[in-house]
Amino acid sequence: MKTHLVEIFSSVQGEGPYVGIRQIFVRFAGCNLHCAYCDTDYKFYPSFRVEDEPGTGIFSHRANPVDVETTVEIIKSFNIGKNHSISLTGGEPLLQTGFINRLIGLLKDTGLKFYLETNGTLPDELSGLISQIDIISMDIKLPSAAGNREMWDIHREFLRIASRKKVFVKVVVTGETSESEIIKVCEIIKSVHSMVPLVIQPVSAHRGYTGKSPSLAKLMKMQELALDFVPDVRVIPQTHKILGLM
Numbered sequence: 727m728k729t730h731l732v733e734i735f736s737s738v739q740g741e742g743p744y745v746g747i748r749q750i751f752v753r754f755a756g757c758n759l760h761c762a763y764c765d766t767d768y769k770f771y772p773s774f775r776v777e778d779e780p781g782t783g784i785f786s787h788r789a790n791p792v793d794v795e796t797t798v799e800i801i802k803s804f805n806i807g808k809n810h811s812i813s814l815t816g817g818e819p820l821l822q823t824g825f826i827n828r829l830i831g832l833l834k835d836t837g838l839k840f841y842l843e844t845n846g847t848l849p850d851e852l853s854g855l856i857s858q859i860d861i862i863s864m865d866i867k868l869p870s871a872a873g874n875r876e877m878w879d880i881h882r883e884f885l886r887i888a889s890r891k892k893v894f895v896k897v898v899v900t901g902e903t904s905e906s907e908i909i910k911v912c913e914i915i916k917s918v919h920s921m922v923p924l925v926i927q928p929v930s931a932h933r934g935y936t937g938k939s940p941s942l943a944k945l946m947k948m949q950e951l952a953l954d955f956v957p958d959v960r961v962i963p964q965t966h967k968i969l970g971l972m
């Protein structure tokens with residue numbers, strides 16, 4: 727069984743409530759969405775990169791598509807005992823559930839946790855993988871920020887399945903984000919399990935992104951509003967960008 731990867735590297739988690747933990751990141755190629763603020767390279771390339779030493783920015787290249795056994799070998803070549811978990815990220819990793827199921831099966835003996843970073847739009851695919859995953863970082867895409875169509879019902883269904891495991895919801899917000907969108911997200915969380923944490927993540931400026939960042943006052947207001955509906959609401963930026971890490 728083979729897949730296309732973009733990269734494998736060891737770094738610290740930069741987003742959400744697990745910020746700062748050490749992880750091995752496996753980034754899969756391909757995504758089913760095209761978010762306006764996307765800053766991730768998830769294209770299909772003839773090769774993928776593996777960072778030789780964490781934080782150095784020096785990479786080796788390996789051929790795509792890659793088989794599960796080679797991926798396991800690369801992951802095991804990192805100092806895996808020092809890591810909290812393996813982050814399955816993308817792109818959208820749930821487009822590769824067959825590969826991931828096999829990958830997790832071959833890595834179970836490491837004792838590492840499996841952390842899924844997903845756009846929260848593929849509930850059927852999550853159903854087939856949920857028993858293998860420990861932690862889910864799930865996006866709810868706001869039309870004002872991501873530029874996608876409304877997907878509230880799909881996100882609700884996804885969260886319902888994800889809530890069988892540790893899960894938090896992340897929303898990327900911009901200067902255009904409306905109060906009604908924040909309320910909608912909170913209603914979805916409340917309808918599934920009100921104790922699911924909500925992370926409000928201000929959009930990060932980057933080359934090619936032309937949208938507006940939210941003001942600090944707007945971020946505070948969004949948090950206050952959300953706290954009327956759900957008890958655990960955190961404002962957390964992308965910290966790995968502050969550190970200059972991958």
Ligand code: SF4
Nearest residue numbers: 757759761764817845
């Ligand atoms: S879901 Fe994530 S990877 Fe896919 S386009 Fe949106 S931001 Fe980029």
